Amino acid sequence: MRRCVCPGSFDPVTNGHLDVIERAAGLFDEVVVAVLVNPAKQSMFSVDDRMAMLTEVIQHLPNVTVEGFQGLLVDFCRQRDIPAVVKGLRAVTDFDYELQMAQMNRRLSALETLFVAANPDYSYLSSRRAREGAINGGDVSGLVPDRVLARLGARLEGDS
Numbered sequence: 001m002r003r004c005v006c007p008g009s010f011d012p013v014t015n016g017h018l019d020v021i022e023r024a025a026g027l028f029d030e031v032v033v034a035v036l037v038n039p040a041k042q043s044m045f046s047v048d049d050r051m052a053m054l055t056e057v058i059q060h061l062p063n064v065t066v067e068g069f070q071g072l073l074v075d076f077c078r079q080r081d082i083p084a085v086v087k088g089l090r091a092v093t094d095f096d097y098e099l100q101m102a103q104m105n106r107r108l109s110a111l112e113t114l115f116v117a118a119n120p121d122y123s124y125l126s127s128r129r130a131r132e133g134a135i136n137g138g139d140v141s142g143l144v145p146d147r148v149l150a151r152l153g154a155r156l157e158g159d160s
């Protein structure tokens with residue numbers, strides 16, 4: 001059984017994330033999407049909301065599950081016998097950070113990291129860009145899944 005993890009904050013999940021998750025699901029028998037629980041980092045959506053949105057948008061992928069994690073990704077993977085991380089690389093700006101993280105994870109526990117080249121349609125897209133676009137009244141349809149778009153709208157209406 002080949003397993004991998006796709007980690008991130010997913011605040012909220014975007015079509016760029018979903019593209020990486022779908023591609024990982026095509027390459028591995030099982031994919032665990034691991035949502036980082038970081039109380040020190042201010043987020044727009046709670047961990048429960050982020051996990052609920054992810055769970056909704058991966059319904060078409062039977063070999064994908066969603067879990068929360070705190071602490072080191074290497075410990076999360078060791079506990080579940082997951083040998084590999086799959087991440088998307090958007091641009092050189094991702095590269096420095098991702099390379100260091102991959103090398104650190106390999107040093108800590110031989111966890112391998114595999115990079116997939118971002119879909120050019122989404123290579124400029126981050127959760128932050130989607131959030132900022134929506135908060136400032138921009139149309140972010142096509143950048144986040146429709147269910148996420150609806151939640152962003154509801155959330156912003158609630159805030160106004």
Ligand code: ADP
Binds near residue numbers: 007008
């Ligand atoms: P974001 O940068 O969107 O806030 P996360 O921390 O949630 O991201 O992202 C987790 C991982 O998802 C990133 O390290 C990156 O590998 C991947 N990722 C995020 N957005 C994209 C995208 N648009 N295309 C490809 N991969 C992406």
